[in-house]
Amino acid sequence: MKRTLLTTAILFPAVSWAVLPDNLEWITNNNEPLFASPEAKFGGTLRTSMPSFPQTFRTVGPDGNGAFRVWLLDKQPQLLQRHPDTLNYIPDIATHWAFGDDNKTIYLKLNPKAKWSDGEPLKASDFSYMLQFYRSKDIIDPWYNTYYRTQIDRIDALDEHTIEVVFAKELDNEALLYFTHRLKPRAEHFLKPKTDKNNDGVDDNFVRRFNFKPEPTLGAYHVGKVRKGKSITMQHVGEDWWGYTNRYYQNRYNVEKVSIKIIRDEDIAFKHFEKGNLDVYSLGRPELWYDKSQSKPFKNGYIHRFWGYNQMEVGAGGFWLNTDKPMLDDINIRKGIAHALNVEGLNEKIFRGDFSRKPNGLGVGLGAFTNKELSPLPFEPEAAIKYFELAGFDRIAADGIRVNKDNQRLSFAVTYSQQVVTPQLAYLKEQAKAAGLELTMNLVDGSSAFKFALEKKHEISYHSMGTAPRPQYWEYFHSANAGKPQNNNFTNYSTPELDELIMQFRSVFSSKEKERLSREIQRQVHDATVIVPGVMSPYIRAGYWRWMKYPANPMQKKTEALFTIGRMDDFGTYWIDQEVKKATQKAVQQGQSFEPVTVMDTRYKP
Template sequence: MKRTLLATTLLFPVVAWSALPDDVEWLTNNDEPLFASPEAKFGGTLRTSIASFPQTFRTVGPDGNGAFRVWLLDKQPQLLQRHPDTLKYIPDIATHWAFGDDDKTIYLKLNPAAKWSDSKPLKASDFSYMLKLYRSKDIIDPWFNTYYSTQIERIDALDDHTVEIVFSKEMDHDALLYFTHRLKPRAEHFLKPRADKNNDGVDDNFVRRFNFKPEPTMGAYYVGKIKKGKSITMLHVGEDWWGYSNRYYQNRYNVEKVRIKVIRDNDIAFKHFEKGDLDIYRLGRAELWYDKSQSEPFKKGYIHKFWGYNQMEIGAGSFWLNTARPMLDDINVRKGIALSLNVDGLNENIFRGDYSRKPNGLGIGQGAFTNTDLSPLPFDIASAIKSFELAGFTHVGSDGIRSNAKGQRLSFAVTYSHQIVTPRLAYLKEQAKAAGLELTMNLVDGSSAFKYVLEKKHEISYHSMGTAPRPQYWEYFHSANAGKPQNNNFTNYSTPELDVLIMQYRSVFSTSEKERLSREIQQQVHDATVIVPGVMSPYIREGYWRWMKYPANPMQKKTEALFTIGRLDDFGVYWIDQDVKKATLKAVKKGQAFEPVTVVDKRYKP
């Protein structure tokens, strides 16, 4: 008996679709609440910033996983979406879906209005081409090659608007929807090869040819004007964008342009914001929210403040210990480091107690996939010293730093990407000295830092990763990725036992069994102490000039950002009120003030 999962059942005639089963049962869901505002106005230019210019405009291949990727691929439409509050599946590129009888196949009916940003119509074969692209050696991306060769058997276009996806293993309907819904097409007409010696349909010179050549998108915005190293302007397709035929996209993505300026220093970016050269700014840091927001533009009500709670999944991070580097292959050294990091003190003294400690290094908030029995090692100097001594670091030098019989100093460089992190690491560095541990700070600019870590040059990397409702482990901990560059095994850690669990996790049919395996994997990684959990915040804090508007209920459970800030994904529900902007600029010129405004949305506070 077929399940009608999270959807309304519809029956469609299938005479023209001979490849479809005769009894195919189409599902859709147009009944979830809308979260944009009918008061939204179209037009205007949003001015925002990023800390570094992207190393490439590709989203696969070397350096293709950078911060700007969210604009190019991550926030682009996909086959299906999950409603950001109810979490039920809703239409996106696909209007309907149906399950095959083999527990491996799913059929999707595409929105016939869907077009690429260059006005070419979307074809079902663009999904077939996606699979061809990701399997090609020409993209120089082993992760994509492996995943899409092993997880998906085939993707076929049954006609211009109907896709059949057959996975490599049997899964329950929850899993089929999950692994289907995030798939995004690639524009075959744009990527067609000039040279194809291996006859795989992908340009032999793909990496170089498309390094700074942005592809057409399915979204409301595409890359327009580029000033290399200085700025990128995203242009709206227009009010006739195909997405507005979907009720869930109506009244969203309202600004005509998004001008993204490269400002490498956060303090300088904040000054641009205060002057009105940027419309929005993230106020996540305590000193921004509490101290720097006491300046005149805030006091006179020109700039408003917003604090909204969410229930986002928290990804893996914060301190990744590279076990391929000297001394870090010793678990006693790794435990000593974890015990030497005063993360709770960091929260109280630097973050003013607004954050909380991550329970484990692999993230939280993924339902039964998360092992809730885990907790981080506490700050404990005495226990840290015992661990270091077990590792042979028994000698304490005149500078207070320990060394072993080989003369190796207990000293590690922490790689990080932004200057604002420096005070945090400086605090931890001073605290760790009490255990005889020296932490040196290795600041590598912006996107270059992630490349540095991908190439496994780090000893300790301080960064966190995004995640999804179902965690992935193969790229982080399978031996196939250990010791190799350009993948997410930042710790270079793997074991035969983990390999077995990870492959079982990838292949198991039942979602409940996958959840159990996830918890077991998290336990083993936790016991290995290769990721030391840092802090997390179940909220967003942003500043905005008073002409920026948003719905009366701005937050959804999965709202990651209210406005388009940096690499954070937003739902595009904001707009610019040009009349308010004119009035505000006039008031600024005359020195007139408005009432200061701070908005706090606690609907999803834990």
Template structure:
């Protein structure tokens, strides 16, 4: 299931302490496990078959860190992979993953884990404490060219201690309340044997030429699937480890990840991909736009019951996103300009007129769904051209040019490019462009191919970027607004915005032990970001909405609170509870040839609708 946050999804190694093999496990630990939560997969599931899906651009790397690694394909390499423990998707209780048991130390810093002795990498090597102890070396190395990870694993994780091959402890650099402590210490291992350096002049345990050497070398997987076949620029195929995958010794993995192969084709145009889906070349399709859910699913294959429709609500926390304003670009360092942009950007009209009310406006630029961490007093700015004009005038743009766009005394036009990554977003950005003219603002459209667009934004070349980020149950701010990340490429400070006040609050937030104080700091940080107008809140979809051929089967009910996708449609964030029924596939193919039809099926699940 989806990991809490990428920064919590790695293991680490002991540095600057006694050798790991000399450590003695403390006596008197209280070991915990949890095998009593409800199951969410179906015993009717069948193993086998190939699931066909697509992505719109081939990934620029298979590395999980370093340049160009933070693209959309990264979810395929991380989010389906086990960590020490994981959250139950409904109850949110901690349940076993790679570790069968865990224990909390009495220092508010340490959590101890016992590894499932059955755990194996996809290449057959056992998963041991060494794989959890390798990653601090890995993440602290300058060779990976990932300053954010270098800093995090230096400042936030103090130690990882190996006691034996199947027992280790992770030590936080700060005292943390019990719930947050598990988030920091719940690490995802890295295969130490795979990363043994060929050249290591610095003797830091990492290949000196790491970025280039590992660019398209996919590491072995601890999860059920590993990359088996690569046709560069065309497709990537994941293969299941097999019915004897070690994970099936964990009862929460039973009847999940049922297909034998997942073939991910590169189809650069979404409409062409939909045509492939209608022909049966793809097994499912994400119906994220109103046209796809309504008009473009009004076809014979849907009407004849060959393809089913599903709409199910979830309660997944939503991350920051909308329009990210790069304050390092000319004019955008002016608060009045940014305030004007916020009031001149008609997200509300976009939701009503283009997206037909199928989505919800984000009230908070930093996201929602984080419980008491969320500042519920924040409201997204409404579309108000008059207020926008007042801010623009105050910024020196009181004159109107012959084309209706505002200019200042230097002859600069009030014009900014919106960078976005997928063609299907063009009507949405075009709507924002037309509405902005009412305030004398020009938006130009800067469509860049998917993975290239994110690289463009990571390198801070954008003026405005239209995208949203994932999140965890406890929000993080350091990566977005700490000054070390401003005006530097390859990190998530997309706005290049920071202040000494934010720095102080962010550091206090990271180290705060008291949950009530921590939540208060989170709300204060969100309020400052909101006042800075560096992110114009966009919209969110609190549901999974998909079409799929009738040979795909799903549990009843299919949704959990944490279900983002029923199937791996563009990302790998499903819970793997679907399966392929070959007999239904043969029946459907035969029916299509003979003209036999079935009852059309549309499933609605609203148990988690807020």
């Protein structure tokens, strides 16, 4: 059987499972290089922060797609992982996998040591329940309902530690692996309903009952102490966590607790960091890296700086134009806005040239799924004016803003979530005046801003989304989500042509054909000018107190963060050296200093 992956093939003898096909070719892969350090030490509490408290601890349903779900679901163990450097598939919850001969079925052997964080063993039936859960109307989440009803036929538990996943359509082996490996079970014992009139295994009042009732996890951390609106502590399961039976998890997730404090103002959070009240802090913003990191704690060597390059996929985002709002349904207005936003100048003047512009609003770095022929409309006020005039805005008010014959102003509110973004938008606002466009700034606190966009209340929303190695388009541009709240169609844009392409993209057998369709979808969305691309950076920058340690080769191709800074975007390869911490704190008290340190990891620099 042909394979496109670097794997170790093992031919198991016939087993006693009656429903398993004979002579399955079981595959595993324990040969990839390790990326954690054997020098790592277990223990201690990492102190970090985030700007807002989550709207819910649910990961589905209303407000379930917030930033904190990274802790609760996105970065939790799944059936298989992809090695962060070689990108080959490696064991996670599953130890082995095998393909059926119908181009629809994949079999997986689960790690028998796997346990939920509440001590209950993982059951193969938790994957069957996952499918039942996502199909239930009680979760009030149309995306999950649609995807798991249309894309997966069934998931069967064949015994305590073996599952069969059968897809609704034929897929090549590469696609079978991709769509299977990211599946994460749901804890049936925890989600057992109190009332279930629909007889679907899900509580009729799921959304309300589990709003702030976090589920057990399979990961190293689970939600511990919560002070609503103030802090969340993520508690390690312990050194006997089942994941450590997997070689790829060894020497990772080394701190016993992660204390996440809610600090709404980034400047105040940085002051806490300088005082040693936080262990790590993102220095991604240029003013932090170039200016504020010149303070005494840095110069005295108490705080170190890190700059490391990666090769991450970049998700959709920038300026999302809501076509359900007045004027934004006119493509001439949208093209005018695109030409009036001086994103190139923003990078040079505000970001000091450290970033680069996204070539299109649907993301990059997805290999052949990315349409590399696309480029953003440049800042050209003259071109913007021509489009605005075509839309009827051919007059100029006393303050320089364009108006139409009905005296309607060419003015839009830009919604954003953090105060630190204000200078960026202030620059764009001034530049847009050259084309007669008025931008007003609508700062909405943290997670509430994302809720605002989910509810489709924005005119223009300035935010970016994460992505997987393969893009998803149904949630962003299918008509089933246009004009409806609580989904990711932030532009409310759809067309019959896009609908057809998106459904073909979801159903085709060949990965090559899927790549072609992806490029065409990106072209049509680009031509519609409903997302104005923002900026991106192929690196991470962080500050950390000198007691924070990490491997000799800190960066992998897919390293999103070196440390846990508010979000669990890292691989947990860092640890705390308690002896160094004591020595550093003593040095601070006595006024002693160390050599300042800046670490650069350029192995993956473009």
